[in-house]
């Protein structure tokens with residue numbers, strides 16, 4: 290087989306950023322995706338219905354004529370979020386709210402520390418049919434244990450709000466996979482491309498690799514294996530959310546480097562290679578589009594992309610240094626077997 294036609298992806302977790310960076314990175318997502326769930330941690334964050342409308346408009350303004358790509362908009366669930374704002378957000382087309390615990394990742398300052406104080410907000414989201422997306426890391430805990438310690442919060446919310454759809458974002462541990470598997474059908478989990486490839490050794494095992502540094506950090510080989518097994522399992526609770534998170538090369542290669550791996554350019558080629566290696570190609574389309582469509586209740590799209598078996602070397606970076614918006618993609622300099630045709 291040297292050609293694969295497959296439904297466009299639903300990438301249920303992507304950082305498209307804003308302004309010049311948005312213009313730089315958007316083409317990679319729209320080239321491969323039908324829908325993408327757009328994260329709200331821009332500056333200032335998407336907190337209100339007005340913010341959401343303005344951010345969506347800035348994305349739509351950059352779509353080429355005839356593009357069928359649909360951004361699915363989110364807002365930040367913050368300590369200040371009110372149930373009244375939830376209905377306004379829903380009325381303006383919000384699909385999900387993203388909860389960032391305080392300080393655990395990029396632009397999460399002013400995040401949540403008291404998860405129970407937000408019960409009225411979860412209640413309003415449940416009523417409105419909005420999805421609650423969780424960055425599952427507990428602030429203030431040793432970094433490798435943050436996800437594990439957060440699982441009690443996930444269990445608590447899931448048990449109290451049985452009709453609220455909840456997504457544990459970018460799982461990194463075998464323990465998280467087991468937890469999501471055991472919880473009822475209203476709880477799902479996104480898996481990123483980079484966490485299916487990386488372990489902590491790729492970040493700090495040899496010389497420091499800032500381009501593999503992300504939150505939550507990649508964990509042990511057996512954790513990575515559990516994520517791969519979940520992706521290949523055909524279990525509809527586990528679907529693609531790339532967490533493609535571009536930062537400029539200057540902001541990655543410095544003394545205080547930002548967390549995030551920019552996977553959008555290699556999204557489908559990297560996943561195809563992985564599923565092919567494990568002889569599970571027949572499950573790729575469900576993982577990259579069908580399972581998310583079912584969980585989120587998205588319209589079933591017909592649009593496809595073609596991947597061709599033609600090796601290519603992933604560019605070292607996109608954008609030029611002078612513009613200040615150069616970004617290094619995941620797998621930069623590596624040769625991949627498949628490319629988007």
Ligand code: DOR
Pocket residue numbers: 304330394395424502503504505532534535548549550
């Ligand atoms: O590594 C990450 N980068 N993890 C996140 O949760 C946020 C993201 C970003 O926005 O840069």
Ligand code: ZN
Pocket residue numbers: 302304328532534
């Ligand atoms: Zn993210």
